[in-house]
Amino acid sequence: MEKNSVGLVETKYFNFDELVLDSKEKLKPVTIAYETYGTLNKDKSNAILIEHALTGDSHAAGEHEDEDKPGWWDSMIGPGKAFDTEKYFVICSNVIGGCKGSTGPASINPKTGKTYGLSFPIITIADMVRAQKKLIDFLGIKKLLTVVGGSMGGMQVLQWLASYPGNLLSAIPIATTVKHSPQQIAFSEVGRQAVMSDPDWRNGNYYGASFPLRGLSVARMIGHITYMSDISMAEKFGRRSKEEKPVFKFEPSFEVEGYLKYRGDSFVKRFDANSYLYITKSLDLFDLAGEKKLHQVFAGIRAKLLILSFKSDWLYPSYQSKEIVKACKLAGVDATYCEIFSTYGHDAFLLEVEEETHLIKHFLEKVESEYDR
Amino acid sequence: MTDKTENTSYKIIADWIEEKSSVLDLGCGGGELLSLLMERKNVKAIGIELSEQAIYKCVAKGISVVHENIENGLNGYADKSFDYVILYNTFQEIKNPAVVLGEALRVGKKVIVGFPNFAHWASRFQIFFNGRVPVTSSMPFQWYDTPNLHFLSILNFEDYCNIKKIKIEKFAFIGKSGSVKLLPNLFAEMGIFLVS
Numbered sequence: 001m002e003k004n005s006v007g008l009v010e011t012k013y014f015n016f017d018e019l020v021l022d023s024k025e026k027l028k029p030v031t032i033a034y035e036t037y038g039t040l041n042k043d044k045s046n047a048i049l050i051e052h053a054l055t056g057d058s059h060a061a062g063e064h065e066d067e068d069k070p071g072w073w074d075s076m077i078g079p080g081k082a083f084d085t086e087k088y089f090v091i092c093s094n095v096i097g098g099c100k101g102s103t104g105p106a107s108i109n110p111k112t113g114k115t116y117g118l119s120f121p122i123i124t125i126a127d128m129v130r131a132q133k134k135l136i137d138f139l140g141i142k143k144l145l146t147v148v149g150g151s152m153g154g155m156q157v158l159q160w161l162a163s164y165p166g167n168l169l170s171a172i173p174i175a176t177t178v179k180h181s182p183q184q185i186a187f188s189e190v191g192r193q194a195v196m197s198d199p200d201w202r203n204g205n206y207y208g209a210s211f212p213l214r215g216l217s218v219a220r221m222i223g224h225i226t227y228m229s230d231i232s233m234a235e236k237f238g239r240r241s242k243e244e245k246p247v248f249k250f251e252p253s254f255e256v257e258g259y260l261k262y263r264g265d266s267f268v269k270r271f272d273a274n275s276y277l278y279i280t281k282s283l284d285l286f287d288l289a290g291e292k293k294l295h296q297v298f299a300g301i302r303a304k305l306l307i308l309s310f311k312s313d314w315l316y317p318s319y320q321s322k323e324i325v326k327a328c329k330l331a332g333v334d335a336t337y338c339e340i341f342s343t344y345g346h347d348a349f350l351l352e353v354e355e356e357t358h359l360i361k362h363f364l365e366k367v368e369s370e371y372d373r
Numbered sequence: 374m375t376d377k378t379e380n381t382s383y384k385i386i387a388d389w390i391e392e393k394s395s396v397l398d399l400g401c402g403g404g405e406l407l408s409l410l411m412e413r414k415n416v417k418a419i420g421i422e423l424s425e426q427a428i429y430k431c432v433a434k435g436i437s438v439v440h441e442n443i444e445n446g447l448n449g450y451a452d453k454s455f456d457y458v459i460l461y462n463t464f465q466e467i468k469n470p471a472v473v474l475g476e477a478l479r480v481g482k483k484v485i486v487g488f489p490n491f492a493h494w495a496s497r498f499q500i501f502f503n504g505r506v507p508v509t510s511s512m513p514f515q516w517y518d519t520p521n522l523h524f525l526s527i528l529n530f531e532d533y534c535n536i537k538k539i540k541i542e543k544f545a546f547i548g549k550s551g552s553v554k555l556l557p558n559l560f561a562e563m564g565i566f567l568v569s
Contacts, residue, residue, distance in 0.1 A: 304437070322441070325439055325441075325449070326448075326449040327449075329439075329450050330449055330450070332454065336437045336439065337439045338425065338432070338438075339425070340425065355429070358432070359428075359432050362435065369435070
């Protein structure tokens with residue numbers, strides 16, 4: 001196990017009776033899968049909520065007994081790391097609609113005794129956050145030291161600010177937006193179409209039969225292209241090929257082709273196709289301000305913000321983070337913004353560990369110092 | 374600029390600024406001035422800075438800072454949303470100083486401007502006798518690597534304030550050995566103004 005790891009961890013489950021959704025439908029009962037690292041202090045003032053991205057889960061750090069890979073943000077969570085588990089109590093939960101232990105389309109619908117499939121209600125980012133609030137209440141935490149996440153995780157962070165401004169001292173939205181652009185919606189839709197055009201998808205009724213693996217795999221391949229940058233692909237693969245001489249055939253021969261295929265194939269082993277549809281839809285529906293102006297949504301927020309974006313991220317470009325910064329200025333919200341130089345594209349939020357650690361560590365120290373006052 | 378001139382300037386600015394006021398520093402660098410103001414005057418400080426490395430320094434000092442170009446970074450702020458806006462040693466490096474000064478006066482109740490005086494005797498001497506663009510301690514750059522886009526003197530700035538009806542409330546002139554009282558346009562390396 002890596003040095004400074006939180007060690008062996010287990011996923012826990014929190015159950016509650018019902019959740020009223022934005023669609024007015026009721027989801028019941030609800031299970032939230034979550035993990036925690038570190039120790040909650042006496043006055044419960046050291047809690048940090050981590051929000052995962054589209055295909056993430058509650059396993060953010062440490063290792064599971066039966067797996068050899070650590071959690072998805074292990075580089076940032078642990079003793080001495082950005083989210084220092086010697087100081088902080090770190091929580092990460094799987095979103096509802098997901099497929100990693102929280103209630104989602106692959107769960108059993110108690111009304112029918114069968115898997116939900118497409119009878120699962122449409123969920124929104126606000127619904128995900130509403131469910132997390134119940135978990136936080138259950139843990140007895142009144143005020144979170146910070147809520148942090150990248151990409152879809154960042155949307156949840158922003159939603160926390162809008163829905164429960166009094167329940168957090170600070171927020172760290174990373175590589176995110178207050179609403180998807182047409183380009184982002186377009187990429188989501190191509191991913192969904194890939195899933196739905198797989199004959200194995202069967203209108204979402206594939207449980208107990210063959211899964212729409214090809215479709216979901218193609219969706220993931222498209223996703224991966226958007227998470228990288230032109231430069232990072234050139235650096236990682238170049239035009240290197242398995243074949244010495246150019247061969248005209250349609251099996252993957254370029255390294256980049258093999259990589260995408262590998263990524264697609266390994267993704268389908270761990271992710272549910274319907275969850276992919278539901279969650280990407282929630283991303284597209286997300287519009288934090290709606291009819292309002294964004295600075296009106298932020299008015300009166302006393303939490304401090306640390307907003308981060310990455311130079312080569314073309315999926316969630318910096319201008320979208322700057323819109324958040326601008327609204328903070330207008331609303332008089334205390335915000336720090338940094339566009340971190342990186343060539344990794346959108347993936348940078350998982351990879352630029354050193355820069356993020358420096359910024360987040362100091363930012364949290366400042367937040368804590370003001371909390372003490 | 375020598376550290377000493379900078380220290381003297383920072384002290385003067387800190388003296389001018391009221392306790393617990395709000396301060397926006399345009400081109401705040403690593404946050405040296407703002408952290409002094411936070412320490413001495415308990416101000417609510419925000420910086421705007423273009424250099425990513427400088428942002429890391431600011432955050433390490435606990436300063437809220439926005440990573441962007443000040444030439445378009447002020448349009449988000451409401452009118453008179455800060456007690457003070459500071460343009461220290463930035464003014465001469467920006468493309469449109471007139472626009473930025475105008476914006477600073479819009480968002481700040483008062484504006485503090487500090488810049489190296491191009492009409493300092495050492496500069497005049499170098500041009501006159503050397504026939505070359507001056508390289509001085511307050512402007513230690515060659516023509517080919519200088520960040521300075523605009524060269525102005527203390528009198529230039531005063532003229533500009535007159536034309537634009539900008540009120541000069543306070544001023545200080547600084548040379549190598551501290552404050553300069555006599556013929557500042559000739560003997561001061563830095564001019565600092567509090568305008569509104």
